[in-house]
Amino acid sequence: MGELTREVIRSAPKVLLHDHLDGGLRPATIVELAAEAGHALPAGDAEALGQWFTDAADSGSLERYLETFQHTVAVMQTAENLQRVAREAVEDLAADGVVYAEIRYAPEQHLEGGLTLEEVVNAVQAGFDEGEALVADSGRTIVVRQLLTAMRHQANSRQIAELAVAHRDTGAVGFDIAGAEAGYPPTRHLDAFEYLQRENAHFTIHAGEAFGLPSIWEALQWCGADRLGHGVRIVDDITIDLDGSARLGRLAAYVRDKRIPLELCPHSNIQTGAAASIAEHPIGLLTKLRFRVTVNTDNRLMSGTSMTHELAALVDAFGWGLDDLQWVTVNAMKSAFLGFEHRLQIINEVIKPGYAALRG
């Protein structure tokens, strides 16, 4: 589709469900805050630092990818810095045409400067509020909510789940677990997930990224996840016959039948070795098979990406058009943890009119 230039994709309304706050800082902000905090960086200027992050994250291993976060988390240890990073994330997403975003981070990783968990969540919320207001002043609109993540190798998930429930009416719409997947199955945190279910709360689980079907199965059938963070390895349960037809195993059929949202993050998967290239990424197959596909950035800094960049790559690789972009956007909005009426309002008043205007 010739008319789908980057500028058209940028101006199209987009919805982002899987974006890490500590994976999306501006390199210039890290340089400035690291100097103040006395934190040594692997590169001295913003451009070189941005390049260092994408190179270092490009290792083919999730564990090595995650090591780079030490340099972002190090500058997110005061309320002032957290608020700034959160505000800038909202501004950057709005400038990229994102109209709704759920941004996640692990509060337990931001206590080294003496903040309490409560203060961390409040500082991030202050940044989101400030960002939304600045964006509104500039004539755009964006709605941003928090997801609180617990680290899967730690033992704080129940406490973080309680924190998410405590802030459910003040900006936090859900919970997540993240970190190295192999060796840390989601059932380690069953207590947290059962608590959330009793509280009628929403959660997603990073599963099926660096580890395959057992992780997805546990996340859904033991833990009760509403969505799958990545979930890309559900393709391991799909067989393509010689005539090209697809056969779904029981788990893949369950995921599709139940419309379980897949928070796919194509460029991140290439960096961590979960996919070889965009053209070979399972998102092509999963879209054809009508899974509940959503497109996400994961870590804009480490993956050198944006929603526009992710979608442009899919347009190039799979010939996606405006209908496909609208489909993944509506899929994502339907799958958001925001209340139903608010989701519907964004679909009907922002997304659909936005795409209609682009069709001219």
Ligand SMILES: O=c1[nH]cnc2c1ncn2[C@H]1C[C@H](O)[C@@H](CO)O1
């Ligand atoms: O793609 C990911 N898989 C697992 N863990 C991740 C991924 N991206 C970021 N994280 C981790 C590193 C961050 O410090 C943490 C909270 O955002 O989540």
Ligand SMILES: [Zn+2]
């Ligand atoms: Zn992630």
